[in-house]
Structures are given as structure tokens and as C-alpha cells.
Amino acid sequence: MDNAILIPILPLVAFLINILFGRSYIKNNAHWVAILGVAGSFIIAVQTMLDVMGGRTLNQDVYSWIVSGNFKVSIGFMIDQLTAIMLIVVTSISLLVHIYSVGYMHGDGGYYRFFSYLSLFTFSMLMLVMGNNLLQLYFGWEAVGLCSYFLIGFWFDKKSASDAGKKAFIVNRFGDFGFGLGVMMLFIMLGSLHYTEIFAKLDTLKGQTIAICGMNVDLVTLIALLLFCGAVGKSAQLPLHVWLPDAMEGPTPVSALIHAATMVTAGVFMVARFNPLFSMSETAMNVVALTGGLTSLFAATIALVQNDIKRIVAYSTVSQLGYMFLACGVGAYGAGVFHLYTHAYFKALLFLGAGSVMHAMSGELDIQKMGGLKKHMPVTYWTFLIASFSIAGIPGLAGFFSKDEILWMAYNGGYVGKIVWLIGTLVAAITAFYSFRVIFLAFHGSFRGTHEQEHHLHESPKAMTIPLMILAVGAVAAGWVGIPEVLGGHNGIGHFFEPVLGHPKVSGGHDEEWMVMAISVTGAVLGIALAFLFYVLNPKLPIRMGEIFKGYYQVLWNKYYFDELYDFIIVRPAKWTATAILIGFTDAKIIEGIVNGVPNAIAGFGERLRKLQSGNLQHYAISIAFGLFLILTIAFIAAGK
Numbered sequence: 001m002d003n004a005i006l007i008p009i010l011p012l013v014a015f016l017i018n019i020l021f022g023r024s025y026i027k028n029n030a031h032w033v034a035i036l037g038v039a040g041s042f043i044i045a046v047q048t049m050l051d052v053m054g055g056r057t058l059n060q061d062v063y064s065w066i067v068s069g070n071f072k073v074s075i076g077f078m079i080d081q082l083t084a085i086m087l088i089v090v091t092s093i094s095l096l097v098h099i100y101s102v103g104y105m106h107g108d109g110g111y112y113r114f115f116s117y118l119s120l121f122t123f124s125m126l127m128l129v130m131g132n133n134l135l136q137l138y139f140g141w142e143a144v145g146l147c148s149y150f151l152i153g154f155w156f157d158k159k160s161a162s163d164a165g166k167k168a169f170i171v172n173r174f175g176d177f178g179f180g181l182g183v184m185m186l187f188i189m190l191g192s193l194h195y196t197e198i199f200a201k202l203d204t205l206k207g208q209t210i211a212i213c214g215m216n217v218d219l220v221t222l223i224a225l226l227l228f229c230g231a232v233g234k235s236a237q238l239p240l241h242v243w244l245p246d247a248m249e250g251p252t253p254v255s256a257l258i259h260a261a262t263m264v265t266a267g268v269f270m271v272a273r274f275n276p277l278f279s280m281s282e283t284a285m286n287v288v289a290l291t292g293g294l295t296s297l298f299a300a301t302i303a304l305v306q307n308d309i310k311r312i313v314a315y316s317t318v319s320q321l322g323y324m325f326l327a328c329g330v331g332a333y334g335a336g337v338f339h340l341y342t343h344a345y346f347k348a349l350l351f352l353g354a355g356s357v358m359h360a361m362s363g364e365l366d367i368q369k370m371g372g373l374k375k376h377m378p379v380t381y382w383t384f385l386i387a388s389f390s391i392a393g394i395p396g397l398a399g400f401f402s403k404d405e406i407l408w409m410a411y412n413g414g415y416v417g418k419i420v421w422l423i424g425t426l427v428a429a430i431t432a433f434y435s436f437r438v439i440f441l442a443f444h445g446s447f448r449g450t451h452e453q454e455h456h457l458h459e460s461p462k463a464m465t466i467p468l469m470i471l472a473v474g475a476v477a478a479g480w481v482g483i484p485e486v487l488g489g490h491n492g493i494g495h496f497f498e499p500v501l502g503h504p505k506v507s508g509g510h511d512e513e514w515m516v517m518a519i520s521v522t523g524a525v526l527g528i529a530l531a532f533l534f535y536v537l538n539p540k541l542p543i544r545m546g547e548i549f550k551g552y553y554q555v556l557w558n559k560y561y562f563d564e565l566y567d568f569i570i571v572r573p574a575k576w577t578a579t580a581i582l583i584g585f586t587d588a589k590i591i592e593g594i595v596n597g598v599p600n601a602i603a604g605f606g607e608r609l610r611k612l613q614s615g616n617l618q619h620y621a622i623s624i625a626f627g628l629f630l631i632l633t634i635a636f637i638a639a640g641k
Contacts, residue, residue, distance in 0.1 A: 004058060004079055007044050007087060008126035010037040011094075015119035022112025030112035031102045034119045038098055041126065042091035045084075052084040053496070059132055059196060066135070073193055078132035082500045085337065085493075086129040086269060089344045090262050092474075094122045096467040100352055101253040103463030104359065114154060118257065121147035125262045129269060134183050134193040137270065141179070141234065144263045145172050151258060152250040164249040171243040175233020182226030189219065199276050206280065224277055224284035228291075231267030235321045237295045242562050244318055248310040252355030255310060256348040259317060265340050268324040272333045275501055279331060286416050289329020293420035296322030298560070300430040304437075305546075305556045308365045309354045312438055316391065317347055319427060326420045327406040330413030331504040334497035338482050339402035341493075345474030346390040346399055352468055353384035356460040357442060361453055369449045370442040376457040381443050383468040388439055390475040392432035392524045398479030403428065404517050405482060405494075411516050412506050421516075428520045432527030440535035486513045 014037030022030045061074035079087075098118060105114050124147055128140025145168075153165025187193055189208075190201045205223075209216040231237070236244035247259050258264070271278060271288065278284050299318035306312045320343050327336030358365060360377055374381045390399035407428070410421040447454050459465065481496075483489025494503060534542050546553045555561070 003044050004048050004077060007041045008123050010040045011119045011122040015116050018112050018116040022116060026112060028111055030115040034115040035098045037119055038095045038122055042095050045087040045091045048079060049084045049088055052081055070191060073133055073135045076132040077130045078195060080500050081497050082272060083129055085341055089341055090125050093344050093348050094257060096470060097253045097257040100464050100467040103461040104253055104355055117147055117150045128266055132195055138183055148258055148263055151254040152247045154250055161249040164246040168243040168247050171240055172233045175229045175240050178226045179230025182223050185223050202276055221281040221283045224281050228288060231271055235264050235267030236318050237291050238298060241318050245311050245314045248314050252351060256351035264321060268336055268340050271328045272337050272501060275333045285329050288325050289416055289420050292322040292325025292329055293423040296427045297423050300427045302556055302559050303434045305553060307368050309367050310365055313350045313354055323406055326424060330410050330417045332409030333501040334494050335405040335409050338493050339406055342398035342402040342478045345471055345478045346387040349383060349387040349471035349475050353380055356380040356464055359460050360457050367438055367441040371445045372447040374443040377459045379459055379465045383472040386472045387475050388435040392435055393428050393520060395521060397476050401479030401482045404520055407520050408513050408516050409504055425520055425523055429523035429527040432524040433531045436528045436531035437535055440531060486510045
């Protein structure tokens with residue numbers, strides 16, 4: 001625990017070394033600096049977890065950051081049960097992604113720069129989860145967004161990648177605007193941004209309202225929803241989900257690190273951290289639960305028809321994040337964070353597995369052009385299969401324990417809980433279907449790509465396959481720390497989180513829990529069986545279904561036309577405003593009018609003044625006489641007064 005401050009510092013030092021000396025001196029050895037930095041953080045994070053399990057926690061200010069009147073904020077660290085599990089997730093996934101990137105990014109012109117950005121991102125995420133105050137969380141929050149921009153648009157000479165980086169950055173500004181307002185309101189009302197002081201004073205906000213447009217709005221609900229705006233943007237929930245699928249334009253390790261295991265889970269972490277605030281407002285809780293449930297279903301349906309393997313996994317991420325918010329919204333914060341923990345391993349495995357396929361297919365991402373990869377890439381196939389079973393919720397694997405914990409808690413969550421339980425159960429079946437659609441189209445059957453692609457098919461190098469195998473262990477065993485009592489376990493992780501996240505009241509008995517579990521597992525099995533029917537037994541069936549439901553298929557294929565809608569109501573008006581008003585009128589007429597008008601006026605005056613310089617002595621004499629007469633006249637008038 002005493003060395004905890006080194007956890008974020010080591011990746012920061014690695015970033016500084018690589019960014020300053022990588023191009024000139026370190027070059028292709030930049031990965032060693034980055035890997036050693038995050039490996040050191042991981043070792044200390046494990047020791048920190050053991051200390052927390054032993055009953056030790058930490059809440060310590062390192063130094064004063066800002067002092068201005070009543071506004072006082074320190075750089076400090078809070079390490080409790082929630083932080084400890086996040087440290088394990090961030091450092092372990094980051095370490096494996098760093099190792100995987102050695103093989104994936106080999107030969108890239110920006111090799112040192114890539115590892116610099118990875119280290120900076122790891123530092124930013126660690127500062128976010130370790131901070132003991134909202135301003136430090138906000139610093140990490142914005143820093144991971146900046147790193148996301150760097151990494152998504154890493155191949156900046158590729159227009160689609162640079163556009164995706166800008167899209168991620170801009171879309172998050174909408175959510176972060178609300179988040180910033182929530183932070184400011186908390187300080188105004190409570191006079192502090194430190195977690196312990198905020199939570200100690202929350203009761204003073206009960207019953208307070210604020211007038212907005214003539215309506216009295218509950219203050220706690222307003223603050224909670226403003227903070228949740230930031231979570232909606234950062235964790236890609238409806239309606240700010242549109243940036244995450246496009247973020248797949250970045251290198252695959254970026255997808256695994258930022259958009260599966262760490263950055264996008266920052267919103268879930270924030271809601272869990274502020275569970276005392278959210279739990280005070282039933283309205284806010286219902287909004288969180290319904291947003292999560294609807295996003296989960298929405299993204300899962302889109303994933304049904306996509307062909308880009310990375311985009312399918314990306315929409316799966318959006319859907320699973322919805323599961324986590326669904327849990328938080330019914331008060332099961334521990335279940336939500338448990339799913340965050342298990343999801344990190346099987347989703348990182350899916351992304352890195354997709355990257356391995358892409359590596360073998362010379363950059364090809366369309367699963368319709370794959371097939372039969374199983375015999376060429378056995379390690380990638382079996383690890384990808386394990387991840388797919390895990391996300392489908394097959395008993396015994398990590399995803400089963402965390403997903404069913406969420407569904408069981410939702411089932412016990414009252415009227416809204418029952419609604420999101422039904423949604424979550426349906427999503428479980430859909431998830432199993434589209435996950436195994438990828439398995440059957442990419443790895444089974446005959447190869448459907450080009451002859452050249454087939455000739456170059458090969459398993460990825462060990463630098464890529466070893467992380468896959470390690471992640472596969474996590475995709476299986478990460479959930480064993482939360483085996484429920486109904487299955488003979490002790491739900492250790494649930495009890496571990498109780499001091500920070502509490503434990504929701506459960507009214508149902510073991511019979512009902514068995515029922516909920518059986519329904520979800522049955523749905524998963526049916527989803528896999530249906531995928532087998534569609535893509536192995538009768539491959540023409542999907543084509544016929546697409547023709548029968550052509551309208552709905554087009555809606556799903558076009559992602560419910562959200563991009564087109566935003567282009568119409570936001571992008572085009574913004575471009576018109578920039579072109580017609582800012583450039584056409586403000587810049588061209590006003591600014592250019594002043595900039596060019598003043599020198600033109602001076603030039604015109606000079607041109608007229610120049611005509612007085614005729615060179616004729618008589619003209620000069622008359623001018624002098626007239627001037628003298630004018631001066632004497634003024635002098636006599638002044639003397640007369």
C-alpha cells in the first residue's frame with residue numbers, strides 16, 4: 001500500500017522516456033520501456049489488492065493542487081475495494097495489450113509513438129480510478145479522452161481513422177458538458193470535491209429543489225443525471241453511442257485496451273463510486289437502468305447483421321456496457337462492477353482475437369470473406385471460441401456468473417427491474433447468436449476469400465498468441481470469485497464490494513434464482529443453436545430471412561440511421577453556420593472588413609494628401625500664408641474672451 005503512488009507514476013515515466021527519446025535513440029525498442037512500466041504497475045497493483053483483502057484501505061492527499069478561497073483540491077489517492085479491482089483490470093489488460101502490440105505493430109513507422117500513447121493512456125486511467133476527489137477524476141476522465149483521440153487516429157494519414165478520432169472526441173464533449181455541470185453543482189452545494197466530504201454531506205441535499213424553466217426539479221436527481229451524462233458519453237450509451245463503432249479504425253490493440261476493458265468502463269466506475277448519490281434518487285436510478293437496458297438491446301440487434309468482425313465486437317461492447325448500467329440502475333452496483341471485471345477479459349480476448357484474424361487475412365475484416373480459419377489458426381480459434389462461450393453466458397465460464405448475477409438482481413428490482421430483466425434475458429440470447437455467427441462464418445466451412453489471402457493464412461506470432469491464451473484463462477476463471485450461494489459458492493466478490501457498494505435486498509428464494517438462471521442459459525443455448533442452423537446447416541436461410549424482413553434488415557444494417565440523423569440535425573447545421581455565418585459574414589465582412597478596411601482608408605487618405613505635394617513654390621507660399629492667418633485669427637478670438 002505504501003508504494004501505491006508508483007502505480008500511475010511508472011507508466012507516466014515510460015511515456016516521457018519514449019516520447020522524448022523514442023524517435024532518436026530508443027526506436028524499435030520502445031516496447032521494452034512501456035512494458036516494464038506497466039509490468040511494475042501490475043505487480044504493485046496485485047500487492048495493493050492483497051493489502052485491501054487484508055483489511056487495509058488508503059485515503060491520502062499527496063500535495064495541494066489548487067487553493068483559491070474556499071476551493072481547495074489536492075492530488076490524492078483513495079484505494080478501497082472498488083479501486084483495487086479496477087487497478088487489477090487496468091494494469092493486467094494493459095500489460096497483455098502491450099505485449100500483444102509488439103507483434104501486431106511490428107514495422108510500423110510510428111512504433112515508439114504508439115507505445116508512448118499506450119503508456120499515457122494507462123497513466124490517465126489509473127489517475128481516474130485512484131483519485132480521492134472529483135477534480136482528479138475529471139482530469140483522468142478528460143485525459144483518457146485525449147489519449148483515445150491520439151490512438152483512434154493513430155494512422156492519421158488514413159482519413160477514416162482521423163475522422164473517427166475527431167468523432168470520438170467531439171461526441172464525448174456533449175456528455176462531458178453535463179458531467180462538468182454536475183461537478184460544479186456538487187461543489188456549489190456542498191463546498192467540496194473530495195469524495196469523503198461529499199458523501200458525508202449528501203443528506204443535506206434531501207428535499208432541496210432548484211427552479212428550471214419555471215419547474216421545481218429535485219436537486220439530487222438533477223446532479224445525478226448531470227453526472228450520468230458524462231457516463232453516457234464515455235461509456236457509449238444511447239444516444240451518444242455513435243463514436244464507439246467508428247473507433248475500430250484505430251489499431252486493434254487500441255480497441256482491446258480503450259474500448260473494451262478500460263476507458264469505456266469509466267462511466268460505470270463513476271456511477272458505482274457515486275452510488276450514495278444515485279441511490280438517493282429513484283428517478284435517476286430508473287433512468288440509469290432503462291438507459292442501460294435499452295442500449296443493451298439496441299446494440300445487440302445491430303450486431304446481428306454487421307459483417308465487419310471488429311464492429312460486431314464493438315457493438316457487443318456497447319451492449320455489455322448497457323448490462324453494467326442496468327445493474328447499477330437496480331441498485332446492484334457490485335454486480336455491475338463484477339461484470340465490468342469479467343467483461344474486461346473476454347472482451348479484450350475477442351478484440352485481440354479479431355486482430356489476430358485480421359493479421360492473418362492481410363487486413364480483411366469482412367467475415368463473409370473468411371471461413372475455414374480454424375485449421376490455419378488453431379490458437380486463435382480456440383481462444384476466440386472460449387471468449388464467445390463466456391460472453392454467451394455458458395455455465396462455468398466468467399461471463400455466466402456476472403451476467404446471471406445482474407439478471408437475478410434485476411429480477412428482484414421491482415417494476416422497472418422486471419422490465420430490464422426481460423430485456424437482459426432477450427439480449428443474452430441475441431448475444432449468443434451473433435457471437436457464434438462470427439465463429440461459424442469466420443472459422444468453419446470453406447474459405448471464401450481470395451487465393452492470395454488463403455496462401456498467406458497462418459497463425460499469429462507468439463507475442464500475439466501468448467496474451468490470447470492468458471486472456472482465455474481469465475475468460476474462464478475470472479468469474480469464479482463470484483460463484484453464487486445457490487451453486488454452492490460464497491459470492492466472495494459480492495461480499496468484497498459490500499463496504500463500498502453495499503448489497504441490494506433480494507426478496508426471491510433459491511427456486512426463483514434457479515428459474516432466472518435456467519431461462520437465461522436456455523436463451524443462450526437456443527441462440528447458439530439458431531446460429532448453427534443459419535450458418536452451418538442451412539446457409540441460405542439468412543439470405544431468405546433478409547429478403548422477408550428487408551425493411552427491418554435495412555434499419556439494422558444502417559444502425560437505426562443514427563449517423564444520418566445526427567448528420568442532418570447537428571453536422572450540417574454546424575457546417576452551414578461555420579461556412580455562411582462564421583466564414584461568410586463574420587470573417588469575410590467584419591474581420592476582413594476591419595483588417596483590410598483600416599489600411600485601405602489610410603492609403604486613400606495618403607493618396608489625397610500626396611496631391612498637395614505639387615512642387616510649385618506659389619502653392620506652398622499661399623498655404624503658409626493661409627495657415628498663419630488661421631493661427632492669428634484663433635489667437636485673437638481666444639484673447640478677446
